[in-house]
Amino acid sequence: MSVFHLKYRPQKLSDLDLADVADRLRKYLSVKEIPQSFLFAGPKGAGKTSAARILARLINCEDKIEGEACGVCDNCKDILSGRSMDIIEMDAASNRGIEDVRSLKEKAYLSPTKLKYKVFIIDEVHMLTKDAFNALLKLIEEPPKHTIFILCTTDAEKIPDTVLSRLIRVDFRKGGREELKRSLEKIITGEEVRITTEAIDFILDKSDGSFRNLQRSFNELVLSLGKELSLNQIEDFYSKRSGSYSEEDFENDLIGKEIKKILGKLEKMADDGVDFVVFRENLLVYFQKKLLAYFNVGNEKVKMDLKALESWINLLIRAAKQEKETEIDQLPMELAVIDFLGDIEDKNCNPKEIEKQKETEDLKKNDKLDGVKVVTIDVAGLNIDKVMESWGNILMTVKPFNHSVEAFLRASRPVELDGRKLVLEVFYPFHKDRLEEARNRKIVEEGLLKVLGVELAFECVLGKSKKEPLIIHNDTPMESVSEKLADEEKKEDKKDLYDVAKDIFG
Numbered sequence: 001m002s003v004f005h006l007k008y009r010p011q012k013l014s015d016l017d018l019a020d021v022a023d024r025l026r027k028y029l030s031v032k033e034i035p036q037s038f039l040f041a042g043p044k045g046a047g048k049t050s051a052a053r054i055l056a057r058l059i060n061c062e063d064k065i066e067g068e069a070c071g072v073c074d075n076c077k078d079i080l081s082g083r084s085m086d087i088i089e090m091d092a093a094s095n096r097g098i099e100d101v102r103s104l105k106e107k108a109y110l111s112p113t114k115l116k117y118k119v120f121i122i123d124e125v126h127m128l129t130k131d132a133f134n135a136l137l138k139l140i141e142e143p144p145k146h147t148i149f150i151l152c153t154t155d156a157e158k159i160p161d162t163v164l165s166r167l168i169r170v171d172f173r174k175g176g177r178e179e180l181k182r183s184l185e186k187i188i189t190g191e192e193v194r195i196t197t198e199a200i201d202f203i204l205d206k207s208d209g210s211f212r213n214l215q216r217s218f219n220e221l222v223l224s225l226g227k228e229l230s231l232n233q234i235e236d237f238y239s240k241r242s243g244s245y246s247e248e249d250f251e252n253d254l255i256g257k258e259i260k261k262i263l264g265k266l267e268k269m270a271d272d273g274v275d276f277v278v279f280r281e282n283l284l285v286y287f288q289k290k291l292l293a294y295f296n297v298g299n300e301k302v303k304m305d306l307k308a309l310e311s312w313i314n315l316l317i318r319a320a321k322q323e324k325e326t327e328i329d330q331l332p333m334e335l336a337v338i339d340f341l342g343d344i345e346d347k348n349c350n351p352k353e354i355e356k357q358k359e360t361e362d363l364k365k366n367d368k369l370d371g372v373k374v375v376t377i378d379v380a381g382l383n384i385d386k387v388m389e390s391w392g393n394i395l396m397t398v399k400p401f402n403h404s405v406e407a408f409l410r411a412s413r414p415v416e417l418d419g420r421k422l423v424l425e426v427f428y429p430f431h432k433d434r435l436e437e438a439r440n441r442k443i444v445e446e447g448l449l450k451v452l453g454v455e456l457a458f459e460c461v462l463g464k465s466k467k468e469p470l471i472i473h474n475d476t477p478m479e480s481v482s483e484k485l486a487d488e489e490k491k492e493d494k495k496d497l498y499d500v501a502k503d504i505f506g
């Protein structure tokens with residue numbers, strides 16, 4: 001079976017998934033003087049390169065039929081077979097220097113070998129260097145008569161204004177639901193796939209709007225499940241691919257601030273070889289719908305407040321960017337979760353949580369510390385080792401007052417006791433910021449006082465050492481030092497996420 005996105009690549013203007021783009025191109029080609037320099041701008045998988053090739057054929061076809069290339073004349077055949085010397089495609093991502101543009105220029109000044117127009121299709125044009133853009137600018141300012149330039153980009157913002165102003169810009173975009181459906185139905189018909197309307201709707205719900213991704217996913221579906229597809233099978237397929245951690249479960253875990261549970265699941269998914277790009281895309285689609293629901297668009301049930309939702313979506317977008325910068329697939333998602341849950345204290349997530357916070361505050365006012373073991377040790381004998389030994393108790397004391405302060409402390413490491421100042425090593429700037437906020441500082445200092453019996457101030461320093469935070473497990477009494485060391489030794493073999501994160505993202 002051939003690959004769907006190639007087999008069903010549009011061949012005519014009327015095949016283009018975006019009808020408005022087809023209309024605009026028709027208009028440009030209907031005038032006597034065809035524009036010579038185009039910019040096709042828009043997201044990946046929206047059909048820019050396909051449209052560029054269609055355009056190349058259309059302006060060279062000797063026997064157009066109803067505004068479309070005939071597909072059978074010599075010129076059409078030459079181009080379709082990829083043999084034509086007059087269609088020049090260049091990927092600016094790998095040919096981005098001035099020399100590359102110079103050699104392109106030389107070709108541009110030679111007459112076409114056979115076709116009416118030489119067509120230059122430059123992909124990812126925003127990747128060109130500044131010098132290369134300058135050279136290109138001269139070329140498109142006064143293009144040789146027989147040349148057409150089609151510059152394609154996913155990032156038009158990066159193209160110099162001087163160049164932009166010379167180009168006829170055609171904007172490509174992600175597909176709307178009906179457009180995606182039309183695109184999918186072409187394949188369903190072409191491949192004689194049997195599938196229910198509900199199943200098609202399900203696939204469209206999971207789509208991120210990219211025609212190419214939709215075709216690829218459907219290709220995978222048919223390859224793994226065959227040509228008779230039921231909704232159940234498809235749901236199963238998608239849930240396996242995204243690691244059986246449903247978007248809703250994930251949302252609930254976020255709201256429940258189940259950081260340990262979420263990170264554990266993400267690690268398990270990484271072991272299972274789950275595709276984290278797909279997983280993240282699914283989450284993004286899911287939470288975007290929740291965002292719209294805030295403004296009564298759609299009928300999703302909203303669980304987070306707007307501020308929390310916006311912040312989480314921004315973190316997912318950040319994770320998308322970071323995916324390209326790390327080899328550890330799950331890391332960007334883990335960082336998003338850690339940052340979100342570190343930050344969420346200010347945002348209301350659900351009424352229960354607010355109630356719980358209130359109770360904690362009340363408890364604090366009454367200064368009742370039921371169930372918390374208070375250990376006081378000899379003041380004179382206090383040193384950093386004693387602080388470390390009592391760290392578990394300190395965490396337990398702090399926890400009822402503020403869960404996230406406890407989480408920040410747990411992710412830090414007491415490193416030095418300088419008189420009455422305790423130095424904590426933290427591994428993220430935002431941990432430092434949060435711990436040092438006046439309100440949180442007070443909670444920590446009270447915890448230190450209660451457990452150590454000494455008034456201590458503290459200071460956070462950003463992690464310089466390659467050591468891990470002092471790992472203390474939740475809700476368990478302080479482990480013995482030897483257990484802890486054994487635990488840390490075991491971890492030596494594993495890659496230290498914190499260090500890796502720091503190296504990569506600073």
Ligand SMILES: [Zn+2]
Pocket residue numbers: 060061062063064069070071072073074075076077
């Ligand atoms: Zn033709």
